[in-house]
Amino acid sequence: MTVIDRNRIPALLSQEERRFAEANPKSQALYERARQSLLGGVPMNWMARWASPFPLFVKEAKGAWFTDVDGHRYVDLCLGDTGSMFGHSPDATVEAVRRQVGRGITLMLPTEDAIWVGEEMARRFGLPWWQIAMTATDANRFSIRLARQITGRPKVLVYNGCYHGSVDEALVSLVDGRPAPKPGAVGPPVDPALTTKVIEFNDVAALERALEPRDVACVLAEPALTNCGIVLPEPGYHAALRAATRRTGTVLIIDETHTICTGPGGYTREHGLEPDLLTIGKPIAGGIPAAAYGISRELSQRALELSTTSGADVGGIGGTLSGNALALAAVRATLDKVVTPAAYARTIPLARRFTEGVEKVIREYRLPWHVVRLGNRAEYAFRPTPSRNGGEAEAAMDADLDRLMHLMALNRGILLTPFHLMALIAPDTTETDIDLHTRVFEESARALVG
Numbered sequence: 374m375t376v377i378d379r380n381r382i383p384a385l386l387s388q389e390e391r392r393f394a395e396a397n398p399k400s401q402a403l404y405e406r407a408r409q410s411l412l413g414g415v416p417m418n419w420m421a422r423w424a425s426p427f428p429l430f431v432k433e434a435k436g437a438w439f440t441d442v443d444g445h446r447y448v449d450l451c452l453g454d455t456g457s458m459f460g461h462s463p464d465a466t467v468e469a470v471r472r473q474v475g476r477g478i479t480l481m482l483p484t485e486d487a488i489w490v491g492e493e494m495a496r497r498f499g500l501p502w503w504q505i506a507m508t509a510t511d512a513n514r515f516s517i518r519l520a521r522q523i524t525g526r527p528k529v530l531v532y533n534g535c536y537h538g539s540v541d542e543a544l545v546s547l548v549d550g551r552p553a554p555k556p557g558a559v560g561p562p563v564d565p566a567l568t569t570k571v572i573e574f575n576d577v578a579a580l581e582r583a584l585e586p587r588d589v590a591c592v593l594a595e596p597a598l599t600n601c602g603i604v605l606p607e608p609g610y611h612a613a614l615r616a617a618t619r620r621t622g623t624v625l626i627i628d629e630t631h632t633i634c635t636g637p638g639g640y641t642r643e644h645g646l647e648p649d650l651l652t653i654g655k656p657i658a659g660g661i662p663a664a665a666y667g668i669s670r671e672l673s674q675r676a677l678e679l680s681t682t683s684g685a686d687v688g689g690i691g692g693t694l695s696g697n698a699l700a701l702a703a704v705r706a707t708l709d710k711v712v713t714p715a716a717y718a719r720t721i722p723l724a725r726r727f728t729e730g731v732e733k734v735i736r737e738y739r740l741p742w743h744v745v746r747l748g749n750r751a752e753y754a755f756r757p758t759p760s761r762n763g764g765e766a767e768a769a770m771d772a773d774l775d776r777l778m779h780l781m782a783l784n785r786g787i788l789l790t791p792f793h794l795m796a797l798i799a800p801d802t803t804e805t806d807i808d809l810h811t812r813v814f815e816e817s818a819r820a821l822v823g
Contacts, residue, residue, distance in 0.1 A: 436801030500667030509654025510538030534763020536600030730811030
């Protein structure tokens with residue numbers, strides 16, 4: 374394996390920062406203006422988490438590309454970190470939104486689109502009953518509430534390195550074998566040890582130990598970890614998870630928000646999982662805020678027995694804009710015309726091409742890195758073999774090297790997801806776009822090894 378010359382990184386970073394600043398004067402001017410009214414110069418704090426000295430300001434986006442205010446066109450392999458996974462502003466979604474805006478945006482009454490969406494979600498994922506939320510965070514929160522109501526248990530079990538939006542119980546890390554606030558979490562409301570158990574992914578023994586006291590209401594799990602790097606389940610792990618949760622009367626919630634990259638019915642349909650609840654958000658409405666959660670037949674009956682409508686408006690589930698007419702029109706159009714088998718037939722081979730290109734460079738330069746793919750999502754990381762859990766993935770993170778790889782890509786017309794070196798492939802992405810990334814990746818590797 375080649376040893377990366379870390380002494381080269383500061384000089385390369387400085388060079389790339391100068392190149393970025395010189396090429397983007399309009400974005401820099403807008404950022405300076407934004408700092409006078411927006412906390413940190415951005416409307417949401419994570420929009421400042423880029424490798425560049427200041428964020429790009431976008432003029433327009435369509436399909437797999439966007440153009441910034443300085444006129445530079447980029448291949449977008451970030452795609453709103455899954456929110457625009459099927460491309461920016463899909464024609465079918467745009468047309469449905471345009472029609473619905475003129476007919477009513479939010480009503481607190483159902484539309485026929487809601488029925489279509491419920492039927493389609495049941496067909497795709499296999500759970501018979503559905504509810505609509507605004508975000509996957511909300512869908513996860515509501516599912517946790519239902520699980521606690523049904524089981525009468527207080528705790529939630531999550532995996533080290535997980536991501537479930539801004540759910541309080543999931544903003545947690547495993548430190549010396551105990552739950553601790555996730556680094557960077559703002560104002561944890563209570564000690565996470567009171568609400569959450571945390572274990573490593575793929576550890577069946579740890580799972581069984583955590584569930585044995587029967588104080589866990591639910592396991593909230595991505596089918597594969599995606600936010601600390603892609604960590605795939607080992608053979609038999611999901612079967613063990615389902616068996617352990619059933620044996621201990623624990624509700625199993627599968628969060629498909631990122632793993633919808635696997636296929637039209639997500640990892641759940643692709644691999645025959647049997648969750649009690651399933652949550653999904655981000656891409657199902659083409660970027661319009663919308664999410665959904667599905668409930669198994671058995672769990673729905675128990676939920677109905679314990680619920681009432683008299684206090685529903687203050688019951689902690691829902692929201693005035695949840696299930697609004699505009700969002701449901703967008704979901705219907707997106708699921709019907711955009712998130713289709715044909716889209717995956719196009720994007721998954723391109724993700725394979727991406728992975729093969731990265732693997733070739735890693736072999737050529739004998740880098741101690743690896744690349745892993747999940748459907749139309751792929752990612753490379755700074756360790757020689759794939760991680761089997763969140764702890765291994767987080768230990769492989771290298772902030773300086775990560776920043777350099779991102780910035781070199783950005784300066785050469787490629788946007789990668791800012792939190793890690795992950796690429797999403799949209800149906801409009803081309804082989805030329807993928808090959809551009811391979812060339813840029815090779816140039817970055819060459820600069821590092823000399």
